[in-house]
Amino acid sequence: MASHDMHRLPVVRDRGASFSYACHGCGHCCHHKAIRVDPYAVARLADALGVSTTAVLRDYVDAATSTLRQSDGGACVFFDGGCSVHSGRPLPCRLYPLGWGGKPNGDESFYELSAHPQSAGVYGTDGTVADYLASQGTASYERASWRYAEVLRRLQLAADADGPDPGAPPSITDVDEAVRHHCEQRGEPIPDDVEARVDLHLALLHAWLDAAGAPAGGCTPG
């Protein structure tokens, strides 16, 4: 499919604004797009695929950009006539054709992205932005986005804090590696549930940041 330079349009909405969008599976939005993934998105992809986060990071993610790999033709690595990992698709795919702008103080806005000229998607006003987000299951992704933003902010502050050296931190990107290492050291079972593994991963990161003397980062909406 031809490349399309998707960009942010000057249309900003809040959660209560009228909005609806019906996808008709043309697949244009799954080509030539930088789909960024955070540790939660990687964990959800791994859960949907039945593999570890280590495998997802190794096989499907460009480590330099934290985005999903693409084929030579620009298709997302998970595009196979449609999304082959629909239940685990990352937040940008769930939001599309909206983008989400969140600030550390909790302010947020939703902006519209330019559609591919041949997109079969149909825009409407049959619901609200909040309805659309609920239909796409974005809530856990939004919450995780804030929680990992807080970790990243604290890591920046720890680097400046000149506090005690707590040793090497848990893996920041690889949820399963950090959790497995922790559980094996303590002889504890690894949680079966992906949300529980992410909760434990965040707890391990915050415990390390506390030991490093990092102050709170202030990114805690939700």
Ligand code: SF4
């Ligand atoms: S993860 Fe699925 S929905 Fe998202 S770009 Fe890839 S194929 Fe498309």
